[in-house]
Each structure stands twice: as C-alpha cells, then as structure tokens.
Amino acid sequence: MAAEATPQEVAQLRLEEAVRRGRSPLADAFRQLLKNRVAVISGIFLILLILVAIFTDTTVIAFFTGGEVRPLLAPYHFAEVNFRYHDTGLFTRTVDGKFYLLGVDYLGRDILSRTLYGTRVSLSVAFVAAFVSLVVGITYGLISGYSSTRVDNLMMRFVDFLYGFPLIIFIILMQVYFKALSRRGGGGGIANLFINIDKAMGGMFFLFIALGLVNWLGMARIARGQTLSYKEKEFVEAARAVGATNRRIIFRHLLPNILGPCIVAETLAIPGYIFLEAFLSFIGLGVNPPTPSWGLMISETYQALRTYPHEVFVPALALTLTTLAFNFLGDGLRDAFDPRLRGE
Numbered sequence: 001m002a003a004e005a006t007p008q009e010v011a012q013l014r015l016e017e018a019v020r021r022g023r024s025p026l027a028d029a030f031r032q033l034l035k036n037r038v039a040v041i042s043g044i045f046l047i048l049l050i051l052v053a054i055f056t057d058t059t060v061i062a063f064f065t066g067g068e069v070r071p072l073l074a075p076y077h078f079a080e081v082n083f084r085y086h087d088t089g090l091f092t093r094t095v096d097g098k099f100y101l102l103g104v105d106y107l108g109r110d111i112l113s114r115t116l117y118g119t120r121v122s123l124s125v126a127f128v129a130a131f132v133s134l135v136v137g138i139t140y141g142l143i144s145g146y147s148s149t150r151v152d153n154l155m156m157r158f159v160d161f162l163y164g165f166p167l168i169i170f171i172i173l174m175q176v177y178f179k180a181l182s183r184r185g186g187g188g189g190i191a192n193l194f195i196n197i198d199k200a201m202g203g204m205f206f207l208f209i210a211l212g213l214v215n216w217l218g219m220a221r222i223a224r225g226q227t228l229s230y231k232e233k234e235f236v237e238a239a240r241a242v243g244a245t246n247r248r249i250i251f252r253h254l255l256p257n258i259l260g261p262c263i264v265a266e267t268l269a270i271p272g273y274i275f276l277e278a279f280l281s282f283i284g285l286g287v288n289p290p291t292p293s294w295g296l297m298i299s300e301t302y303q304a305l306r307t308y309p310h311e312v313f314v315p316a317l318a319l320t321l322t323t324l325a326f327n328f329l330g331d332g333l334r335d336a337f338d339p340r341l342r343g344e
Helices: 008-022 025-033 035-054 060-064 112-144 149-165 166-182 188-198 204-212 217-230 234-241 246-282 294-304 310-337
Strands: none
Touching: 025 035, 025 310, 035 112, 035 310, 112 149, 112 204, 112 217, 112 246, 112 294, 112 310, 149 217, 166 188, 166 204, 166 246, 188 204, 204 246, 217 246, 234 246, 246 294, 246 310, 294 310
C-alpha cells in the first residue's frame, strides 16, 4: 500500500488546488504558454519586429509633432539612391564616407534599410488581414450558427459558393483592377478618395481590401462550428430560461467561449497572409515601388542570385523567420488553449 500523505502534504495539495481554481482560464493558458520556450522566443521576436516596424523612421513622432519624417532605426531612407554605386557586397564603405552594412541593390539603395522598411509592409498586411478575417468571420459564423436551420443552410451555402472560386486568381484579378484604376486616376467621389489613400499608403490599401474580402471564409466556418457546439450547452439553456435576450447570449456567453479557438486559428493563418503579400509583390501586384516589400525585393534582385546572393537572402531570411515565428507562436497558443493537449 502507498504511504498515506502527511497533514502538511495534504494542506499543500489543498492550497495548490485552491490557487489553481482561483485562476481564470485565460491565466491558465498564459501560464501554459510561458512553459513553451519556442513559443516564448517567437513571441519576443515578433514583438521586436513590431517595434522595428513602428520606429524604423520618425513617422510616429512626426505625426504628433508635425515634423519631418526621416530614418530613425534605418541607416537611410528606403528610396534614397546612390547611382555611383550599385550591386555591392557586404560591409561596403564608399569613398564619400557612407557605410552599407548589407550592401546596396542595383539602384544603389541600402538593402538593410529597405529590409527594415519591408517589415512594416509585411506586418501591416498580416495584422490587418487577420483582423478583418477575424471580425467578419466571427460575426458571420455567430449569426449563421445561432440562427435557424434554414438561415444557417442559406448562409453556409453562400460560403460554399465562394469556396468554389479559385481565391488566388480572384485576388490577382482584383489587384489588376485596382492597379488599373489607380493608374487611370479615377473620376471623382469615393473612387478618387480610395485611390489617393492607396497612393499615400504605397499601394497597401487596395492590398488590404483584396485580402480582407476573401480570407474570412475559413474563419466563418470555424466560428459557426464552435457556435453550434456551445449553443446547446447547459449554461446557454440556463441563460434562455432566465429570459436573456439573443444579443446577451451571443455577446456574453457564446462569443467569449469561441474567441480563443478563433484567435489561435487566425494566428496560424497569418503566415499565409504574409506569403500571399510577398507573392503578389513578387509578380508586381503588391505594393507600389519604391515602397519596399520583402517579396518585391526578392523580385528585383533574384536575377543577381549567383553574383550577389545576399541581395536575395536578406529579405528571404526575414520572410522565413517571420513566418516561422508566427507558426511557432500559433502552435504554442493552440497547445495552451486546448486542455486536452496539456493533460487536463
């Protein structure tokens, strides 16, 4: 027989159990996430990338002070050219005293500065596309899953209809249309307003629209499935019994329970958004030059892969590390939010 626990051990176990019960599910998930070293390192790396994207230049400072936008972290501005030098190697120092840590491209633009500025484009596309997908998908899925069977079938058949289109071709056609509209100049009104916004953002506004219009379909299915599994639970039936309105049930009972899995799924989808933006920029349908994007930088320099491989490897390495970090963080969040994967 196993030895009986001492009173001190029993008291310690009861204390640990009381502390565990006193924590919220979110606190438990965060505590579990901290045990995953790879996910923590990935999260720290992404936080550093966000800081780099914000403070690459003085845009934030100039917004509040009305001052001039100039490089802050980047050695040079992304569009600054030096026609006396092009396609240089690493650690290049020119006769006029300028130093290029990672060399310059075929137009004499600093590769390090353009890579840092490209961080802003990739992260902006990733977070905006994820936010639009999350909001639209959860809203659509909640309404579909909580509505009657007829309404649910009608809404999901619309999603199935959209899934029948080749989405990548649809996005390419949308970008072709937006690019043509931007070059033509638009007539006026709201179209001209959108064109001016897109030009001010370096071509990212139409990219946000193209990605946001099609990437909510998978999130809508996930939100609908979660809603269907929770709306027949006892706590929802109890809320109905005490006279809670549908709005209160959706926002106070269903939404908090389905939000965790949806956020995890969206985190795992972010690398796809980054790669899609890089692909569109690579084929010339992404941001407008000279706005730097990692995909655009690879497209502009891949022909010099044999002679100057670092011009391709630097943005490619940044793209790879960023997508891996999001994947590892998403895996860690999935393990932390799912009690079955942590043995509870």
